[in-house]
Amino acid sequence: MPDRNEKTLLVTGAAGHLGRRVVELLLAAGERRVIAGSRTPEALHELTGRGAEARKVDFDDAAGLDAALVGVDRLLIVSTDAVLEPGRRIAQHARAVAAAVRAGVRHVVYTSLTNPGPESPIGLAVDHRETEAALARSGLGFTILRNNIYAELLLQAGAGAVASGRLVHAAGDGAAGYVTREDCARAAAAALASADTGSQVLDVTGPEAVTQAQLAGLLAEVTGRPVQAVNVSPAQLREGMIGHGLPPALAEVLVSFDRAIAQGTLAVVSGAVEGLTGRRPTSVREFLAAHRSALVGA
Template sequence: MTNQSQRTLLVTGASGQLGRRVVELLLAAGERSVIAGSRTPAKLADLAGRGVQVREVDFDASPEGLAASFEGVDRLLLISTDAVLEPGRRIAQHARAIAAAGRAGVRHVVYTSLTNPGPESPIGLAVDHRESEAALAASGMSSTILRNNLYTESLLQAGAQALASGQLVNAAGEGAVGYVTREDCARAAAAALASAEESSRVLDVTGPELVTQAQLAAILSQLGERPVQHVNVTPAQLREGMIGQGLPPVLADVLVGFDCATAQGTLAVVSDAVEQLTGQRPTSAAEFLRAHRAALVGA
């Protein structure tokens, strides 16, 4: 990551796990002009103590207020918001943020998107990213679209349940996923934000290899020293089971959508973007799960 101290970098959602880690990585790389933005700036007091400028950045604020939040910023990391259970809200939030960034004179926007967010995606959230990417393309600003694959961290809870029951149950079929760790996503985002690249580009941010559910079951079996079998169910069965366990239907629909995307091959993408951006190979799913074995099998 090259330090170009004359530029001002702003990270939105900096009180979240991904955003906070990006800010930490920028500081570690020697970036001197870093702004951490959040709806709840009080949560960033520790970063302020390390010399980071903290600003309130609320995508639901007035256009004027939001533009003021981006004043003086050269490069902006726009982390997609957490309004995933309110259809249409994220699209509106991102559109307001992009418009405000343009009015404030931001030159380049880095946006955290989703693998293959086109109309063919069965993931309900894909439209949020598709519309946000379109808004960026129409904004006149250059952009780096980071299409993050599924977080490897999502396997911890499912993996622990599979080891306890002996069955990895989902509706993913024989599909494969280019699982990527949150840390690798943060490293990629920090590098893209701090780079000198000013042209627009779309990058798939993935782990180093594709992993099927059968392969995942085999990894879990080895780590837990007990047999784990992948059991495929229909999307309707999976949704019914999730709702039966207390999940709100809207959340169950989101989760089932990811399984359907896996089964259809939408998430079967691997690239070298992480290594190209950071100079370091991303962590594989097997490596990550091995490092978190205690969380899977019990301390």
């Protein structure tokens, strides 16, 4: 088994929040051969200053992907941001998987979604489902990290709920295993730096599943202001989002997450974060308390 410092690790999407944090964690852990990949490698000067190599990685450029993956042993594919372009992410991820096969990459880590099967009402679930299928067909070793909803997405809605006293949702009594982006990054860094060569699918979640009523209670507890959960229909939630200026396509994606919570497909809790990193994940209450200023508008 090669020493960890002999592996060359490549992280795609390194100019984004998750990818950048994964690179930072790998470098902090002493990994010496880390490549930060991005469509805009010129934006990675902070990471190269810390010891990472920057490469252009564009999932729309098959030939460029071949060049980007030369010498890479383990690859993290961070799902791209083309969430409002049906079919594009499927094609992008398929190119990345095919290029990994051609380059002789030993293992691929992929950031997926909790329960992305056909039963999921989430509009972008098909992107993850098809990418998982492409990895299964590829013959590569892989670790699929099915990330639950980012706790960070609670901040904007939470701030509005604290200001109005109403947490409007269409999730019914359903719950979600909200997980922080930091915990997702720590899990991804650990999976990428691992010596594991097999294939596995892991649910990456927080320590408990939280309903909207519980979330309203936590917001009230953390901020000291009254917050009530108000359940509406998906159509009403969508109309409200559009009325507040969201593009209809984005509103539909966000509402589909509430539909999934209501159906129970996101009520998943696992020990994957602690199993990969040795540290328990952050709870929703801990996360909200740490970001109280963002919730109260300080």
